[in-house]
Amino acid sequence: MVLPYKIIEMPDFDTVKNILENEKNMVINIFGLCSVFYDGRASSIATYSKRLISIKPDGTVFIHNNKKMKPVNWQPSGSRIKVDINEELIISVIRRRPKEVLKIVIPIAYYITLSSLEEGEFRLYGSEAEMVKDVIENPSLIEEDFSPIAREYNTPYGKIDLLGKTSRGLLVLEFKRAQAGLDAVSQVKRYVDFIRETYPNVRGGIVAPAISKSAYNLLIKYELEYFNFPLNRKKYVELLR
Amino acid sequence: MVLPYKIIEMPDFDTVKNILENEKNMVINIFGLCSVFYDGRASSIATYSKRLISIKPDGTVFIHNNKKMKPVNWQPSGSRIKVDINEELIISVIRRRPKEVLKIVIPIAYYITLSSLEEGEFRLYGSEAEMVKDVIENPSLIEEDFSPIAREYNTPYGKIDLLGKTSRGLLVLEFKRAQAGLDAVSQVKRYVDFIRETYPNVRGGIVAPAISKSAYNLLIKYELEYFNFPLNRKKYVELLR
């Protein structure tokens, strides 16, 4: 039986270089002392410290320290990897668009692991798209005579989540899966202003399980409306059993 | 010399449980077959697949598959970890606020690594805050007679990056380190509308290295202004040498 992993402790630089250049289907983790230089959308310097470097077959690279979710440095998928050996091991990760370079300088590698990860099957429940779907399937959740016209309706100033009408005219709806903030109010305002240019009889509203105090104040100032719509989580929890 | 890591291949469940409960200063990586159930802000199911689980001392947990930057599942720092052994190894990661639970079910663990990662020193150059600083130090970059009054000036509808005045009245400035979009325009609009309520003689503008076409159109519609301000990257690149 072939094991789905390989581990090399205290590898020399040639071994690491060889692995990085030839193992194209494994996720590679290197634990070592390293300094990291980034230049692209911004620039950064991370001085020598013990960090964990992960490299995926699709060109994703990230470097973690001992805290938090966010890597210290990274490069998204599609990046190209180059390895050089000097006094130290140097891994360069290059991205074309936007043009950016990550340079990882490694004086000591404590171990390197190769693991044959899979993509796996994954399902997520409770997205904004599902909220919109729920409303389309049951429009009276919004107003008794609400009837949807278009989903993701395009305007020059952004896409309307759901455009519909009632006996009182058009209704522009912006959905938020969590508490709505100022940005959500500004979105609806942009859409309603645009629609109103050609169709004066239009209202706008936010559909969300909650709204921040100042967002609500702004909403009122703009003469928009708030539709409280608690995400029905129960049905998703059922699926997890 | 004590090595800054430990690796156990094909560990039994008791060994993994013991490590997770007692090794409080190491970053722990487990490569194994696992299924993952998440319920909290949303819900998700990841069926059995070979994935890499990382656990940091601060309670951060993330689970990667073989592609992309984003973990399949995760839990941010501050989460509490509980380990149970049944037929399978079950790692529960619990967060209080918001209330959410991640359940990792592991029938086979191929290896577990413990690595003593450090926080390290890190500096980032090229943030929006630096742009604002540059303008404050050299206000004529905006307009000949521009003079800053307040940074991060608070309004009920968000914070103004930089409030200043010229001979023509007040000037509200919103900075963007990259290309400005519709959202940036909406921000300035909110701030200018508010200031105008008490001080009619006010203009608003976006300071950015670029602006999208539709954002520019909206800017004009709102009678706001665009100040082209290319981020001077050269000085940061110098620092990387």
Added chain:
DNA sequence: GTATACATCTCGAAT
């Protein structure tokens, strides 16, 4: 390619 908005966004700062 460009742009727009979502995200279990994460994270820090300020109230």
Added chain:
DNA sequence: ATTCGAGGTGTATAC
């Protein structure tokens, strides 16, 4: 504890 906005946001999607 809440809320706001920045972020090297990443990611998918539509044009």
